[in-house]
Amino acid sequence: MAKTNKKLSQQTLKSAAFRHAWALQWCWNYERMQASGYAFSMLPIMKELYDTEEEVCRNLERHMQFYNSHPGASALIAGASAALEGDYQTDMSDSIKVALMGPMAGIGDTIQAVLVQPIAFIMGASLAAEGNFLGVLFILIPMLLLFWARWPLFHWGYNRSVKIIDDISGDSDFNDMRDAAGILGLIVVGGFVPSILGVRVTWTFQQVIDDVTQTVAVQDALDRILPHMVAILMVAFCYWLLKMKKIKPVRVILILGVVTFVLGALGIIF
DSSP states (O other): OOBOOOOOOHHHHHHHHHHHHHHTTTTOBTTTBTHHHHHHHHHHHHHHHBSSHHHHHHHHHHTTSOBOOOTTTHHHHHHHHHHHHHTTOHHHHHHHHHHHHHHHHHHHHIIIIIIIHHHHHHHHHHHHHTTOTHHHHHHHHHHHHHHHTHHHHHHHHHHHGGGHHHHHSSSOHHHHHHHHHHHHHHHHHHHTHHHHHOOOBOOEEEEEETTEEEEEEHHHHHHHHSTTHHHHHHHHHHHIIIIISOOOHHHHHHHHHHHHHHHHHTTSBO
16 A cells, blocks of 8 residues: 555644534435545545555545434544544544444434524524524524534544544443433423413403402412413323324424414413
């Protein structure tokens, strides 16, 4: 093999990290998914490690095999793979991609889709509903921070190299972090349910106490039993439809739309 026997320069690593951050999803397809973008990110590394164009192309073909992971968490894999490529451990580089793309997809999806996005979007939507422009920032800033994190993840993976497998396998802190992120995200989203739904019962009834007729609002009585009971019951109803009755989410949304429209038209809720 026409090796240059060079050590990867910082400029090459920066170029690979930049390409991986921006271009991983380029040319995404159902056959190989992110393989084209991954190979594109490895191109500067191959050009520095091999003298001939044939060797560069031959090694890029290895990275054109099926690959799919979370775009952000994949940066850690790319960094570890780059370190192994720099030591000409090509087989290990291919193996670490296969071994880590599944676990890192689970970690990345949990942190972004369960922990960060719901909280950011709910807070942003609440502020936007009040006409506060800060709602846009509550959505944009967390997403920008997640994108920026791809660079330190790449360099962390590069520094750890094959040791990264020990970091995320077994009963490690990564698994604990993933579980904690999922639990925290669900708790926070659940806490926003009353403020999002805000459903109130408009019914009232009259009662006579000591010859005095009093008007009692049903909503006030329900709040004394359990605050936001109607909103909680609506969430429980949706969960029952989804989990127990196996009804698709789109149909659940349609059912809620019909029920709330009818009850609102009758003046029962608002």
